[in-house]
């Protein structure tokens with residue numbers, strides 16, 4: 001329809017994503033905007049709790065986040081790309097060359113933890129709890145980037161999304177620790193309200209993002225392989 005084409009020529013897209021997804025959303029948006037140059041895009045990035053608040057407040061058209069804990073029939077929740085959480089240490093960490101490290105080995109490590117409201121934080125705390133361990137929290141930081149710098153600065157180890165480490169996988173002073181039970185295999189979902197019809201732009205972006213997923217998965221595999229290679233070189 002002509003009106004549809006017009007919509008895609010000029011429309012607006014408001015996207016809200018959790019911090020782990022900010023490493024891939026711009027890339028998808030880049031490809032999308034190349035195809036539909038007239039669309040004006042805004043990308044909101046915040047932690048899980050705040051994204052779910054934005055969802056409740058109808059602030060954006062579409063959201064990328066982990067699955068909401070309670071099932072809400074009114075929210076469409078489409079499984080999207082994997083979001084593996086990995087243990088990260090400085091490259092000279094004594095465990096960086098080890099394989100199959102028992103999680104108990106982390107009990108004595110200084111841990112850098114994200115802020116309350118972060119999905120990563122909840123997953124890490126739950127993982128330690130399930131293993132019957134109390135993490136030794138050295139500091140709390142509200143940014144994945146600041147955490148990476150804190151690790152390099154020698155403040156401790158942390159758990160981050162592999163997506164956030166793609167650039168460092170090519171040698172950024174960081175290593176992945178091969179700890180039992182990790183990666184914690186999370187998955188993003190594309191969320192939107194069922195009762196509120198998606199705009200043509202949002203619907204088109206949704207399909208575009210789903211079609212883009214294999215590329216995201218491929219980048220993840222490459223990042224994992226590069227870190228595995230580093231571990232072998234350290235041995």
Ligand code: PGA
Nearest residue numbers: 018019047048118119120
């Ligand atoms: P967050 O995002 O830690 O920034 O909340 C991670 C997630 O929910 O996967």
